[in-house]
Structure formats: C-alpha cells, structure tokens
Amino acid sequence: MAPPELQQGTLDLLILTTLSQGALHGWAISRRIQERSGDVLRVGQGSLYPALYRLEDRGLIKATWGISDEGRRAKFYTLGAAGRRELSRQADAWREYSGAVNLVLQGAGA
C-alpha cells in the first residue's frame, strides 16, 4: 500500500508535535515523522519545506541557524509560545475528530 497523502492541516499538526520535543532541522523532522508512524507516514520533501515556511510565516515556529550532529551548518526549527497553543488546540481537535470517526467505524462493525 502506498503511504497515504498527508493533508496540509495534518502535516502542520505532525510538524508541531515533532517540534514540541525540541529543536530539529528539516531532514530530521521528516525522519522523525516517518519513524514515529512506523514508516506509514512519509513526508514528501516537496511539501515539508513549504509547510515549514508557512508555519514560520504564521509565527508558530521559529527558525535559527545552528550546527548539526555532524558539525554541519543547518537550519533548526523550534516551537514558539504561539505554536504550543496552536498545537494543543489542533491536537484536541484531532483527538475529537478521530475519536468521532472511530465511533462511527465501530458502530458500523467494521
């Protein structure tokens, strides 16, 4: 089965969640999402960076240049206060939404 397409809102939520545990650079974010989802979710790099820039533009995450584990210059993203608020809001909304979908699925006996 091909990995499901991530919707924009979902990707934002995943990025925010991933960043809630500390600063990461772009490549690490995509690896982390892939690993955490047990290789189910793959973030197309083509959508990752635009999503990062969009979040940055909205003031939810901040970007700073730092040094990677290998000693290379890399751009690290961190979650700001506004980002944390947005994360908890989106996470609640998601839980509510997926819970509701689950209930429907269970009700149908699937």
Add this chain to the structure above:
Amino acid sequence: MITPLQLLRRARALLHGRRLDREMDEEIAFHLEQETRERERLGASTDRARRDARIAFGAVERVREEGRDARGVRALYDLRGDLRYALRILRRAPVFTVVAVVTLALGIGANTAIFSVVYSVLLRPLPYPDTPSLVSVWDGGHSRAEFAGVRDQTRTLQSVAAYMPGIGVSLSGAGDPVRLTSALVTADFFNVLRVQPALGRFFRPGEDVVGNGSLVVISHALWRDRFASDSAVIGRSIEIDGVSRTVIGIARPGFSYPSSETRLWIPLELEPRKAGEFWGAYGHQIIGRLRPGVTREQARDDVLRIATQLQRDNPVWRPALPDYLQGIEVSGLQQQLVRGSQRLLYILLGAVGLVLLMACANVANLLVVRGAARDRELSIRTALGAGSARLTRQLLVEHLVLAGIGGAVGVLLAIVGVRVLVDLLPANTPRLSEVSLDAAALVFALLVTVTTGIIFGIGPARRLAKVAPAAALAGTRVSQGRTRRRMASGLVSLQIAIGVVLAVGAGLLVRSFVRILDVDPGFAAAQVVSAQVNAPRARYASAEQQRALGSQILERLSRAPGIASAAITTQLPFDQTNHLLATYVEGWTADPNKLDVFEIRKVSRDFFRTMGIPLRRGRTFDESDGPTAPRVAIVSETAMRRFWSGREVIGGQVRFPWPGWLSVVGVVADVRNNDLTGEATPAIYVPFDQDPESPFAVIAQGNGGAAATSAAIRSTVGDVAPDAPLSSERTLAALVSDSLSSPRAAALLLVSFGALALILGSVGTYGLVAYGVESRRREFAVRLAIGARRSSVMSLVIREGARLALIGIVVGVAGALALSRAIRGLLFEIAPTDPLTLVGAPLLLAVTALAACAIPAWRATRIDPNASLRRE
C-alpha cells in the same frame, strides 16, 4: 487574514529576498546531503544514493517557488525577478530593443502629444465654475438689440451677457502708444462667467449704458507689463482710442476670455437711439447661465419665442429676414467654442491611433520573429519546472518593460511634439495657449503604454510560452516556425493595411491642399505689404480729419523712394474680418425690406492697381471722384452677375440703409476674402474720399522688397500721425498663407503619420521576410543543392512578400473607403474616393513592401548549400 506582524515579516522577506533564497538553497542542499548519507548507510552506492535522494525530493525549482509562496512574497518576488530578468534579456539584444523602443516611443509620443492638444482644446472643462450651465445663447453673431431682447425677456437664463471679441484699440498715456486687443462686453459679462477680479471690481449693472462714465477693466498681463503691477492704477485714467477711461479692475492672471490676446474689457454701449449700431451691427456673441433645472432645449424654445417677438416688433432690420427663426440653437459654451476645430483634431487623433496600432503590430512582429531565437532558453526553463503560466507572465513582464521604456521616451518626444503642434495648428484654434502636457496627458500616456504592452505582448507571450521542450532542445523548429510565421504574416498584412489607410488619408489631404493653392484669390499678393493705421478715434472723429489723414499718408508714401504704388482700404482681403453691409440694388430689390448683403471696402484710387485686381468693365476711381463729386461705386463680377443679369451694370444705382444713391462706374474681378475654399460673395467698393472711415489699412508695393516697403510705411505714418500706432504689418502673401494653416496642418500631420507608417511597415515586412528566409534556410539550401536556379529562390521569397502586401492592400483600401465619410469634411474639391489617391497610395505601399523584401530575397540566393546543410 494577514496580521500586521505577518506583513512585517513579508516585507522583510522581500527586502532580504536574496539572502532568504540563499538560505533556502543551503537548507535544501543540507537535506539532500543527509538523505544521501542515510541511503548510503542503508547500503546504496554513493551515486545511486545521490540520485535517489534527488528523485525523492522532487523538482527543486518547484520547492523553491512554493517556499516563496509560503512566505507570501512569491508574486512580489517573482515580479522583481522578472523585471531583472527582462532588463537582462533586453540588454542582451540591443538592436531589437532599440528598434522596438523607438517604434513604441514614436507611437506613444505622437499619441500623447495629439491627446494633449485634444484634451486641452476639446475636453478639459473651461476654467469657470459650473461649466455645464454656461451656454452660448443663440449661436452666431447678433446685434445689440437682439441681446437686449434676450436679456429683458428670458425666462430660462439667470444671467446673460453679450460681447464683441477682438476689437483692436490703441492705448496711450502709459508709455509708447500700443495696439492692443480688447473686447466690448456688457455689464453682466464677468458675472455670467463667475470670475472674480484680482484687484478692484468688474462692471455693475447699468454701466453698459451710454453716459455712465467711461470705464475699463485690464488684464493681469497688461497690468504687469505696462503698469508695473502697481495697485494705484485702480481709479487712474488711461487713454484708449483717444478716450479717457477709468481703470476699475484687474482680471485674475490667465483670464483672457474671449481670446488669449484680450488685454482690455470695455463696456459695450447699448443705445437704442443709435438704431444703425443697435440693430445693424452684428457679430456680438451672447452667453448666459441656465437657471437651475433648465435644459438647453427649454432655453432654445425660450430664445425662439423672443426671436418671434422681435420679428413682430421690428420688421425693418434683420428679424425681417424670412429665415430669421431658422437654426436658433443654444449650446454648451465649450462645445460652441471648439466646434470649428473638432473635426481636424479628432481625425488627427484617429490617424495617430492607427500609427500606434501599427507600432504595436510591428513590435509584436519583432517579438514573434525573435521568439525563434529564444526557443532554447524557454525550453530549458520549462524543463527546469517553470510552468507555462509562469513563462507567460515572465514574457508579459518583459513586454511591459519594453512598453514602459518606449512610453518614457515617448513622453519626452511628446513634450517636443506638443510645442510643434501648437506652432503648426491654426492660430485661431481655441484655447491653444492653454495646451500643455499635463497630468491628464501623463495618465493617458501611462494607459496607452500599459495597453500597448498588453496588446503587442500577450499574443507572442502566450505563443512563446507553449514551447515543447523536447522538440525545441533537439533543434526541431519546423512546426513552431510555421505557426509563428503565420502569426507574423497576419501582423505584416495588418500593418500594410493600416499604412494604406493612412497613406490614402494623407494623399487626399495633400491633393485637396494643392487644389486650394490653385484657387485664384483674385489679386496678385506677391509684394504687397499692408499695415493698419489705428488713429485715436477721439482725435480723428470727423470725416474731414480721417480723409486728411489718409491723403497725407498716401501723398508722402507714394513719393517715398522705392514705392511703386500705395493705397488705402478699410478692409483687407484675408485679414479675417468681414465688413458686410446691407445694400439695395435698384431694379432688383423688389421688397424694400429685403436685404442683400455685400462685402464693402472703402478704397483710395490706386487700390485696384496696387492689389493687382483686374478691371472688367467701366473704370476705376479717379480724381473726379472727390468728396463733393457725385457718389460712385464699383461692384464685383459676382455682384454684377447676380444683380444685373441681363441689365446694363454701368450707371446702375445702389444705396445703403441710409439715404443717398450711388452710381456704379465699374466692375472688377472677384476677390476671395478670408477663405480660398469659400464662394466669392458680392462686393462693393466706394471711394475712401467720399466716405472715409477709421481705422484703415495702408497697402503698398515697392521694388525694394517687403522689408523696405514696410519700413517706408512705418516712417511715413510715424511722421504724419505719431499718435496712430500701426498694427498687423504683414505681406498679403502671408495673410493668404495664414488662412491656409488649417488644411496645411492637416496635410502636413497626416503626411508625417503616413511617412511614419511607411517606415514601420517596411521595417515590419523586412523583419518578417528576413526571418522567413532564415527559418527556411535548409529548404532553400536543399533546393539549390538539387539544382534550383538562384532566381527561382529569389522569386519564391518575393512572391511570399507580395502575397502579404496584396492582402494588406485589399484590406487597407476597403478600410480607407469605410473611413472616407470621416475625412470628407476636410476635403476641398476632392472626393474621398479620388481614384488617383486610391491607386497611388496602395501602389506606394506595394513598392515599399517589395523593396523591403528585396534584401532578404537577395540574401536567400547567397545561401551556400554545402555550408548550410552541413550545419544542420
């Protein structure tokens, strides 16, 4: 929703665009490196890992642009990039850029200049408050009595005034005597226009009645130049035509209605008891303000009612004419002022619009042709992920930049062009002194520029953006070349069609102008110099004084060295005045109330000899026609034919609206007055000595040239009457030439536009045919290689050009015929379907087009088959 903070970030993003881009590149590179390393770690070879990492990432360019998109600055960023790219591209093709910019600059510049004039003369509201309510009451010239009738009986006008424009007066008592233009105005004149004085006051009601003091209002320019802007001039007396008048007010700067030369406003005296002046002097313009809510139609009906009343009350004077109630109009003052200039200006605007269309076609053509050279560049960009919309926009920006440069240069050209136009247009064009390249013209130039850029740019941009990368990169251009050539061919035919329309227009106007020049004015104007002698009225009030002044001047002048003959006349042909007098012809005028109007000139003995007007019958005036001798007259041929047909004219009796019969003693040839295209009107001449008048003009002919003759007149009049300033010193040839300024301007401007069209058309044709030869190089090489003769290759190319020219010519002639109605009113004795023009103009275009084909055709024959085929 965009928050202010976001806006700030975007602004910063835009400002630091290049840095952010670099950072993005670095970030992407870092990502690819990480990915490659990861894949290597999982066992892939270095090369394979690198390749897979790239594939997994996707199109870098797209990510980059989406990244910019996400930052919300993509549009702005792209625009900046497009601009920079456009400038680079244009710099890289200097010949193309210069040709395109010059073409556009000429088109936009000419349009902006003509628009400036059209706007200033025809469209810009008059500089008076509430112009829509300002009307010309009863269009045409009227008598003071008719004005008084309207003023006293109107129900639709809140105020009404009459004026007599362009009255020359002599000002003395403030420096040297000087000749100035004044206007005679009724008391409400300034009130109707709603203008305020800069200083002092304007006339009050009743101050236009005789005996209420002699007053005058002066213009700001006169106040500045003659009175050093001294406010003490208010209340002072100045001498105008020998009459002392009190200055009561100074007009605001720039106010000079009714003509730009007006320096003085003198009350028009309304005196019903002087019936001849009150009823018989026409030429007064009547203006008024409509009452709120009143339409022009209602005002017209009102005037018609008043005119009907006048007709009932005053059967003797003009109201008695049978067609008196015909054609009464009330029109907007602005429309009425510009009516005479409208047609010429709109035709010029139309013609110059065609030139612009042609310039657009030309540049579009250049772009399409040049597109061939850009296929590769555009293909590479497409292959790198630039979308078709993106490329279209890029190209459109490029074309708008081109238009923008062309527009900027065009505005510079227009600044010069407006000055040239003001000099070239007839001096009697209203509001010509107000013409300037103002904000409206700049807005117009901007709109034209943008529209131009879109018109010539969008077609080629869309076409070019549709390149098929693989084919173009592989060097296959055949199919592209063909569609492109078809488009360019259409543009060339369009240009030739427009060229034909303009050339036909120019040809018609030139032919018409030549016809006008062929008209015999009725006198030999070559060396005759004239000057008006403006004797102060108060000091030369009596007939004896005027007669003595005339004979003294003539006596001295005819003795002056180098003067062959000299004479006096009260009206000079082509001085832009009409002296018309109601005349009764015995035996012809059955109804004593019916008026026949003659042009009247009071002339001295040698007038006909000096002017070179041939005598047809009887005699000219001589010594026997002195002040006390029996009254005599000479009539023109037209008058003889109309009023004495089948009767003996010599000895015929005529009289003016006052008692006293005159005997006709001679008939002279017709003389045109003011307008060579008009009909000759009946004219009557009476001896100056028997009925003197002032002011009058002195004319003289000498063998020392015009300047010497002019000097002789000046010194003679200066000796005889130092208090009488001279004005309008001109040669008669110059007067006649002045009357031709309108057809001359029309012909000259259309010829310029036609020439421009011819140049543009040949550049366009040349460009297309040259491109055609270039893109068919291989075909020609093959033909030559398998034995085609060079002449047949040449005729192949020429035939292609001839086909385009033919299509253009057919369309152009059809267009010229369709537009013929518009130009008819400017033509004199030439039909808009004049065969010579309709054949000649297309022929000219055809020859030009073929000449433009010749060079590329010749080049086609020089193709070296060997070298060409090896190159492919």
